[in-house]
Amino acid sequence: MKALIFGTTGQVARELDRRTPHGVQAIRLGRDEADLTDPETCVSMIGQTAPDVVINAAAYTAVDRAEAEEPLATTINGTTPGAMARSCADRGIPFLHVSTDYVFDGSGDTPWAPDAPTGPLNAYGRSKLAGEEAIRAAGGPHAILRTSWVVSAHGSNFVRTMLRLSESREELRIVDDQVGGPTPAADIARALWTMAQAMVAGQGGGTYHFAGQPAVSWAGFAEEILARAGRAVTVTQIPTAEYPTPAARPLNSRLDCAKLTADFGITPSDWKAGLADILKDLS
Numbered sequence: 001m002k003a004l005i006f007g008t009t010g011q012v013a014r015e016l017d018r019r020t021p022h023g024v025q026a027i028r029l030g031r032d033e034a035d036l037t038d039p040e041t042c043v044s045m046i047g048q049t050a051p052d053v054v055i056n057a058a059a060y061t062a063v064d065r066a067e068a069e070e071p072l073a074t075t076i077n078g079t080t081p082g083a084m085a086r087s088c089a090d091r092g093i094p095f096l097h098v099s100t101d102y103v104f105d106g107s108g109d110t111p112w113a114p115d116a117p118t119g120p121l122n123a124y125g126r127s128k129l130a131g132e133e134a135i136r137a138a139g140g141p142h143a144i145l146r147t148s149w150v151v152s153a154h155g156s157n158f159v160r161t162m163l164r165l166s167e168s169r170e171e172l173r174i175v176d177d178q179v180g181g182p183t184p185a186a187d188i189a190r191a192l193w194t195m196a197q198a199m200v201a202g203q204g205g206g207t208y209h210f211a212g213q214p215a216v217s218w219a220g221f222a223e224e225i226l227a228r229a230g231r232a233v234t235v236t237q238i239p240t241a242e243y244p245t246p247a248a249r250p251l252n253s254r255l256d257c258a259k260l261t262a263d264f265g266i267t268p269s270d271w272k273a274g275l276a277d278i279l280k281d282l283s
């Protein structure tokens with residue numbers, strides 16, 4: 001199986017590389033070879049490499065910055081994934097794409113099912129929803145894997161932010177009313193490879209959820225990170241109103257992962273185990 005992967009430096013892209021299954025030839029394209037602001041180039045790379053499956057692990061992920069750069073975020077997260085999906089549909093090959101809990105409005109307190117109504121609260125969420133809609137409209141075999149709160153030993157993520165801030169502060173004020181599932185990038189990569197192999201064999205497809213269990217607030221997650229890392233920092237739980245940001249964020253980010261288990265046998269990720277691995281990697 002030949003897999004074409006967009007993205008080399010991101011959290012999920014790095015873990016896809018580390019976990020390439022035996023017998024898979026992976027071609028990885030970074031921004032230099034395939035800039036997602038340029039859909040034609042990305043489509044032409046699919047033609048040139050003639051893969052059996054395409055995985056898009058690149059995206060515009062700066063949630064607050066997207067408020068001021070929505071057109072750019074929409075090109076990268078919406079227009080180009082749509083063009084990639086149409087190219088894959090023309091070739092009859094599966095297209096796998098990663099999306100986000102931020103497509104939901106965060107109401108209620110029950111986990112969102114994959115077919116629940118969307119209603120993004122911010123520009124990043126709207127740009128990711130545009131990608132989902134364009135991919136479905138392409139009409140080819142595809143999987144949209146929505147995940148949440150991605151963490152790893154690399155890149156920009158909440159684990160690394162908490163460890164960094166704990167070096168210079170005695171107290172961290174963290175929101176306690178946004179609840180979701182932290183998800184190790186390593187587990188997302190494993191899930192994507194399982195899905196890619198199944199889909200090349202003609203199995204599965206559609207929109208799926210994959211997140212770490214159990215659900216926790218950002219403050220609860222911060223406490224776990226700092227305790228496990230042995231950092232003596234006080235976490236003060238605050239409401240979202242006391243941590244103003246350019247982009248609004250959903251309060252309820254819980255994702256119902258049952259469909260992924262039913263179609264691919266992939267069970268939800270255990271974020272505490274993943275966190276232990278990340279802290280080991282960082283030490």
Ligand SMILES: NC(=O)C1=CN([C@@H]2O[C@H](COP(=O)(O)OP(=O)(O)OC[C@H]3O[C@@H](n4cnc5c(N)ncnc54)[C@H](OP(=O)(O)O)[C@@H]3O)[C@@H](O)[C@H]2O)C=CC1
Nearest residue numbers: 009010011012031035036037058059061098100147149150
């Ligand atoms: N991070 C999170 O908490 C969550 C992420 N997701 C989704 O998961 C997927 C993977 O996210 P994650 O691994 O965390 O992403 P990262 O923020 O770690 O990395 C983003 C990647 O996208 C690449 N990229 C950005 N802009 C372009 C561009 N114009 N052309 C080419 N490549 C570009 C970056 O390359 P470069 O290094 O060159 O900038 C980098 O490789 C994305 O679809 C994201 O929306 C979903 C839920 C939560």
Ligand SMILES: Cc1cn([C@H]2C[C@H](O)[C@@H](COP(=O)(O)OP(=O)(O)O[C@H]3O[C@@H](C)C(=O)[C@@H](O)[C@H]3O)O2)c(=O)[nH]c1=O
Nearest residue numbers: 061063100101102148149150158173174175218243249
């Ligand atoms: C640094 C900090 C953050 N926070 C809050 C802000 C926010 O609500 C929450 C997490 O902060 P972040 O900036 O890591 O969150 P954010 O970048 O919005 O994370 C999101 O990224 C995108 C790409 C996704 O798709 C989402 O699933 C989600 O992971 O913690 C505090 O309350 N106190 C603090 O000191």
Ligand SMILES: [Mg+2]
Nearest residue numbers: 061062063156
């Ligand atoms: Mg962020």
